[in-house]
Amino acid sequence: MSNIEVSPAEQRKKLKAVALLSGGLDSTLAVRMMLEQGVEVEAVAIKTPFCDFDCGKGCGHRVKEVAIDLQIPLKTVHFGEEYLRMLKRPKFGFGSGMNPCIDCRSMMYNAAKDHMKKIGADFIVTGEVLFQRPMSQNHRALNIIEKETGTQGKVLRPLSAKSLPMIEIENDGSIKRENLCNIVGRSRKNQLAMARKFGMEDPPNAAGGCLLTDPQFSMRIRDLMKYLDDPDKVPTLNDIELLKVGRHFRLSNVAKLIVGRNQNENYVMRSLALKDDIVIEAQEFPGPTCILRSKNYEYSLVEKSSRIVLRYSDSPSGRETNVKVTYRDQVSVISTIPMGNDELENLRI
């Protein structure tokens, strides 16, 4: 029989947490605070169809780098069609744009909760800062999100904890309130000071943007939702990817045209074109790749689209030139003149 004595601290199981990690400064600091207190942390990163995660700004890459730097495991959860279904009718509505933050955060909490159950963690950690974001970071919203996801008493927000009710692991003394912060509001001054204290030489910025808060993008989403042919239908992920590129024009209840703005977008658009889309390009002069997506393809619609295509090509205004129209590998050519600005602006989404 062993005579080794085990101290009460050793007897107590090491606390384990699941952190919602965005790669931004706040969630990074929240994890650091937990690690400093001896908590074992695993991270969950969420990718919605609308975050800048893989948009070229490097957020997706950054969250991986942050997790490596923190030396914690990272699991990435991709929200797809279920997110679009939620976006169609979010239970708690939208913020200033098409951002359904309360419903969105609820989905994130659920993903964290699932991982918490899977790995047997004790609680969830987030980098939320009270009153930093108007829709989802106030007492009412945080309560709703917890209630909706059954996570009451299980979510620690170390940056604002002293302004929030105690949670289970504080009540049982596992985490001490004096080791938590009382940061509220939008200023990043306190977080930057903490980053310095932790020796973070190059602290990350705020987390990557969400396209649903962008006014221009929100208009495109509203248009897409409004003209879905069936009220119960949900946009496809391809529809959403197409919203992220080009200039968009509403031609009729069932037809829209997307016009590439540069070579890279032209390339992306070609890769997003579906079998039933018409691809239109100027034939005689350099110009953009354009996709006409419609439920029917009357000649007048194709001709109108061709005039827009020419408007964005090097074709001289007022002069009739050829446009190449490709539908299911069949190429035809029509001849028309570029559209004038007034008509064009009436169609722009």
Ligand code: SF4
């Ligand atoms: S800003 Fe976008 S990603 Fe963030 S909670 Fe709101 S909807 Fe979700």
